[in-house]
Amino acid sequence: MLNRYPLWKYIMLIVVIIVGLLYALPNLYGEDPAVQITGARGVAASEQTLNQVQNTLKKEQISAKSIALEDGSILARFDSSDTQLRARESLMEVLGDQYVVALNLAPATPRWLSTIAAEPMKLGLDLRGGVHFLMEVDMETALGKLQEQNIDSLRSDLRDKGIAWTNVRKTNNYGVDISFRNGSTRDDAVSYLQGRHRDLVISGQGSNGLRAVMSDDRLREAREYAVQQNINILRNRVNQLGVAEPLVQRQGADRIVVELPGIQDTARAKEILGATATLEFRLVNTSVDQSAAASGRVPGDSEVKMTREGQPVVLYKRVILTGDHITDSTSSQDEYNQPQVNISLDSAGGNIMSNFTKDNIGKPMATLFVEYKDSGKKDANGRAILAKQEEVINVANIQSRLGNSFRITGISNANEARQLSLLLRAGALIAPIQIVEERTIGPTLGMQNIKQGLEACLWGLVASIVFMVFFYKKFGIIATSALIANLVLIVGVMSLLPGATLTMPGIAGIVLTLAVAVDANVLINERIKEELKNGRSVQQAIHEGYKGAFSSIIDANVTTLITAIILYAVGTGSIKGFAITTAIGVATSMFTAIVGTRAIVNLLYGGKRINKLSI
Structure with missing residues (x-):
């Protein structure tokens, strides 16, 4: 018989509506x-x-x-x-x-809703308030560090091979120039180093020099690594702040966007995210006397660094270990009630420290604190110039072989030790970052956005209801019930999905899908009216109306769905929010327009003798 649904379809429809309503309810509690x-x-x-x-x-x-x-x-x-x-x-x-x-x-969700895992939608920065940072990675410093590592590695290899050089200096494009006494020694060095450094382009320079520059692939890999590693570290630092639903993602070649919805302590967030503190462990060069160190007369493989008290310390340029290998750090007090930081290393760092200290027992090792801070000056593009600040915070003799865990002392106060341990625990940035843009959105503005968004949805819904009821009478009321059910289902599904975040563009997506849902009902109703004009009976007109409009509705909604998927795949931030709500809305509108309204129509008219439709 035409226009009859089996009982299970009605039960399915009721269950879906009730579940959608239950999971949409938490959004009313604030x-x-x-x-x-x-x-x-x-x-x-x-x-x-x-x-x-x-x-x-x-x-x-x-x-x-x-x-x-x-x-x-x-x-x-x-x-x-x-x-x-x-x-x-x-x-x-x-x-x-x-x-x-x-x-x-x-x-503020009631406990009875929480027991069924019903939670409100996750709101984006523009609705909930919070802070937005646009950060830029300092590639010059990142590649400068890599240049220093190359110099150290080339020196070490030549020293191990017994090849003497006269001078080592930096050159343009992060290259290294090395001079030798004669051409034959230079040729031996080029032949030896080319086989050991595949990522360097090594060639002769003049009569007795060589030049080593990083290959394009190595430079590209270094830039990519600097950005990706900084993103990972920033995510760790965001976790230290305890922020729910943060956004940390790449933007362009060397920029990172960080959005912290709901955060109110913006000064603390800026302090933790922008901090660039790390540690370097270096051996002290004890062969240089104090007067020579004070005047800066030190060997080429060493440099002078200052303690907090202004005392010069001569350190070898070679870095034994950096903060990159630190996996955990906590602050505590030593046996003399002085602040200390307890360090734990990963396996690679533990092996490096173990092998080095084994061969250098009795020698002094320094802990160098390195930080990049705003110098107060601007470059040609108006960006802040970061100044590197270094300070020797600890010098201690290596008493025994160290492993994966050790401690550093010499820190002035407990707050400094606590801050240093937090930064080291979250991870040391591969390259300094600077905040080039900062926007703070207050909860009040977020509430205003929500209010305006709800008003837009409400007026869109009212306009659609007036239109449908005026033109299609009783069938317009049926379509209106489907619209309301559609809105409930969108909110319920958005609340259920763990990765879905509602933003202002997301609200625009909801309004758009309400219009799409109206469009589907218009197609169905117009097709039914057309069948009635062609002389079909009421039951046949209803059946053919839904059947004929089905393909048009599917085509229109599938094309919208494809567009939403593409937007989600290539878009970022709020664009993804728009794509998610649009995709969900398309799916729920098809369900309510095709299955929902058909169920009501079948219940009212199916199997009955009807001479005239209110349409």
Whole structure:
């Protein structure tokens, strides 16, 4: 019989609508100002930590809406932002550097919805507020480091082979010029080095010199590595801040976009993300006397660095180990109650340190603190010029063979030790980065965007309803119910998907899909009217109307879906948000327009003698 659905189709439709409604509901409850407490690397919050948090807040007379321990993290909710800020300051003093205490906005979803994993949609920076950074990687410094490594490696190889040179100097395009006493020695060096350095183009220069420059492939690989590694390190640092749903992605050849939705402590975010501190471990050259060091008269393989007190220390240029190999670092106090940083290395770093210290027991080794800071000057393009600042923070004799774990002392205060350990734990940047653009979006502006977006959706929905009811009467009301169901399903699916984030363009995508859904209902209704004019019976007109419009609806929606997929594949940030909501909206609009309205029409008219349709 025409226009009859089996029972299972009605049940399926009801279940889908109820599930969509349940998962859309959390978006009505808003968010609470909260403080999130997570353990630093290797530390998890426990019941003891929970009691400590509760006692601290009670002592400071700070009332919390709730304090809960879940999955090794503590979340304390408050009534206002002022209370939230007071709580954070108090907790940071008590908990110290073993925990990351971050400001947050926590969903106020009721527990009965949380038990079925129903959470609100994740909101982007433009809706939730937060901070946006555009960072640029300093490629000059990155390639300069690589040039220094090449110089050190070439010197070492020539020394091992017993080939004497007279001078080594840097040249343009990150190259190295080496001079020898005569042409035959130079030829021996070229022949030996060419086989050991495949990524360098080594050639004779003049009568007794050679030039080594990095190949184009090596330069391209170094630039790519600098950006990708900095992205990984920035992600680690964002995790230290405890930010939910951050965005860290590449933009162009040497820039990185970092967006931190919901973050309120922007100064802290900028301090952690932009910091470029790292450590270098070098051997001290004890053959140079103090007066020569003070005047800068040192051998070519050494250089003078200063301590905090202004005392010169002569260090070999060769770097034993850098912060790249550090996997963990914590701050504590030594046996004399002085601050210290405990370092753990990866396997490669542990082997390097072990082999070096084994052969150099009794010799002094220095820890050099390296940081790049804004010099206050601008280059021709108006960008800040970074100045390299170096300071010897520790010199100690190698007492025994060191392994994967050791400690450094000589740090002036506990706060400095805590900050250094956090930066080293998150990772040392391969190359300095500078913030070339910073935008802060307040929660108020985000709420305004949400309000305007909701108004746009509402007026779009109202306009569609008025149009459908005016032109198609009862069938217009049926189409209206499908539109509302479509909106509920879009919100429900967006809340369910873990990778979906709603942005302003995403709201535009929702409005667009509502229009697409209207278009599908217009096609169906016009086709039914056409069949009635051709003399078909009511039941046949309904059947042929849906059947005839089906192919047109599929074609129109599939082309839109393909466009959304392409936008998602090649787009970034908010463009992806638009693509996701459009794709979801296309799928739900096809379901509600074809299956949903057909189910209602079949329920009202199927198997009945109808002489006239209200269409």
